[in-house]
Amino acid sequence: MTLHLDRRHFLGLAGVTASAAALAACGGPSTTGGGQATSQAADIDFSGVKPAAKIDFWSSHPGQSQDVEKSLIEKFEAKNPGITVNLVTAGANYEEIAQKFQTAQAAKSGLPGVVVLSDVWWFRYYTNGSIIPVDSLTKQLDMKMDDFQQSLVNDYKYDGKQWALPYGRSTPLFYYNKDHFAAAGVPDRAPKTWQEFGDWAPKLKASSGAQYAYIYPALAGYAGWTLQNMLWGWGGGWSNEWDITCDSAESVAALQWAQDSIYKDKWAGVSSKEAADDFSAGLTSATIASTGSLLGILKSAKFNVGVGFLPGGPKATTNVCPTGGAGLGIPSGITKEEQLAAGMFLDFVTQPESTAEFSAATGYMPTRKSADMKAVLAKTPQIQTAVDQLAVTKVQDNARVFLPGADQEMAKAAAKILTQQGDVKSTMTDLKSTLQGIYDRDVKPKLKS
Amino acid sequence: MTRQLAPHPSAKPKRPPGRSAKVPRRRWTARTRRDFFVFLAMALPNLVLIAVFTYRPLFSNMYYSTLDWTLGSPTASVVGLANYVTFFTSNDAPKVLGTTAVFTLVTVGGSMILGLLVALALNAKVRGTTFARSAVFAPYILSGVGVGLVWLFIFDPGYGVLAWLLRGIGQQSPQWINDPQLSLVMVILVYVWKNLGYCAVVYLAGLQSLPQEVMEAASLDGANGFRRFLSISLPLLSPTTFFLLITTLLSSLQAFDLIRIMTPLGTGTSTLIYEAYLQAFGAYNRAGYSAAISVVLFAILLVITVLQLRFVERKVHYS
Secondary structure, eight states, X not given: OOOOOOHHHHHHHHHHHHHHHHHHTOOSSBOSSOSOOOOOOSOOOOTTOOOOSEEEEEEOOTTTOHHHHHHHHHHHHHHOTTOEEEEEEOOXXXXXXXXXHHHHHHHTOOOOSEEEEETTTXXXXXXXXXXXXXXXXXXXXXXXXXXXXXXXXXXGEETTEEOOEEEEEEOEEEEEEHHHHHHHTOOSSOOXXXXXXXXXXXXXXXXXXOSBSEEEOOTTTTHHHHHHHHHHHTTOOSEETTEEOTTSHHHHHHHHHHHHHHHTSOOEEEOSSOHHHHHHTTSBSEEEEEGGGHHHHHHHOSSOEEEEOOOBOSSXXXXXXXXXXXXXXXXXXXXXXXXXXXXXXXXXXXSHHHHHHHXXXXXXXXXXXXXXXXXXXXXXXXXXXXXXXXGGEEOOOHHHHHSTTHHHHHHHHHHHHHHSOOOHHHHHHHHHHHHHHHIIIIIGGGSOO | OOOOOOOOTTSOOOOOTTOXXXXXXXXXXXXXHHHHHHHHHHHHHHHHHHIIIIIHHHHHHHHHTXXXXXXXXXXXXXOTTHHHHHHHHSSHHHHXXXXXXXXXXXXXXXXXXHHHHHHHHHXXXXXXXXXXXXXXXXXXXXXXXXXXXXXXXXXXXXXXXXXXXXXXXXXXXXXXXXXXXXXXXXXXXXXXXXXXXXXXXXXXXXXXXXXXXXXXXXXXTTOOXXXXXXXXXXXXXXXXXXXXXXXXXXHHHTOOHHHHHHOTTOTTTOOHHHHHXXXXXXXXXXXXXXXXXXXXXXXXXXXXXXXXXXXXXXXXXXX
């Protein structure tokens, strides 16, 4: 038989092959089950399971914690010679690590044993079925759950299960330049309310020579997180449970005050990149930044740094500080052996000694009540303010932490109000509509009735 | 007397009688077989790579665009064209398409016009043009991430170089990063700066291949420099312009690195490709919706390329 295969036929064949390959690749998610998966709430039985010899730990090294993470891993490996933990820089921030984690979920390969998950991401991992509840691990490993700071550990509870454990947990802190405050003749403390700071601000701006008396944190960062403080102080919020309230009279009044501080009173500005850096550079007399920025600020600032609780507002002067930061979770798509090894690592890094060491290196809060902080506080007494503020923190609004993309929408709305002098009421009305749409489309169908 | 007309050049010659219309197949000789295997060895790896890494994701993406799929979720539901309907009926569509149009038109126009002007300057026979050519082309080969970071430092309204210069003359820096409109201007400026070197070098090659005798003839006829450029250089450069139009248009529509580094939230700078990224990986995790936006971008690219090849190329003078 003569083979008649010229170039034209070959290209045709190649095209068919390519099409077949393309069609074969149309795998992706399963569409047979319908709807979306949520994490299995059933306890996983780890009895008789041997821990894996090696796991990856994906971290974004919050608070420049790479060195202390390496140190903790070395101590863990010394205590558990059969387990190796490979520290992986999986992103520069919470968003990048989430991107990598979700891509690995979609690819169904390369998942770590332990992953850093932020306050706005863990719930999505739960609804996607990407993480396991750690309850059976905490029981098997005899972890003392009642020794955790309850406000921090309860953030990861849903549907009666514990979905992660607190790790690099923070609150915002009020940072101020003591030298500027002294020169302006205002008290050497954080203001009790924003109105009080409004009285101080013109004096600060006039006497300090700094560009601003106060700089709002960068909107591309976590505007939704820090602005909760003002919203709560005025009696408003992003939401009340699942009721979106960002367009309430109180919320609008809070953001109108913020806008006026920039455009009318002209003593405030908005950071373009990192408020902590602006503050350290002397660009502003005061700002709000994470406790995780504390050591960095103390190291780089060439002036006396003061820290204090977040100011209140006309309606509320206490419980106006949101918790935040990151926890640690265990993926569902890995073997039981890996999950057990991950649980053992989780147990180790949340031990009182470990959390004290982590706190000393970063400024993040100790997550265990029994953590011995004497040495840490002797070296960095400002951490005490962060620890004390824990008692007056408030759980974040659902709209910010549970709605996918809400943080970005809040940042866009804040940008319109604070950098373009947009109308506050209409901007917040638009935001409410957007957030409601996200809730109705992406969250409501997945909630337990 | 009957006058015989010469056959029209386009008329097909008559087939000799008795010959079949079918062209006989070539025999599969040892030589053709060898040639075929050489062809196979050369082409097959590339065809496989194109099939796996270009067409496979393309078709997968089209399939995903019909799903309501949250990135990371193992399950999804088929929604047909709902993602497309959602995009085109949302408030985002006019904003995203408008931003894409402004970004593309200004960056393509800016890069090409400035590139041509730079090429004309570099074409002059003066000292230092070799260094100038390298300097102009260098930004094009630099990493977009590095370029973005450096320019962010220059534009930073707090302690950027530009702010420092403006303070020196008693002016406040514009809010380049926080103001969405200025963010777009900032990214466009940097993109044009980075890419005009490419246009300049390609235009320079075009200018240097222009026939000098035509220029000299025009000079003898009294045409000044501007007239020679307008009536001779520019039309003769049309193949170069056409080539640059296609390549810069396609790369502008797919610009990502500078936007990602300089404006991570995409506020004011969310072009189609960046919106697709944000929707899937930014925070929303709407993988199906993101895939639909990608397909819209693909369709736009395809239409533009076909239109360019069909209509713009007709205006090109190749000699």
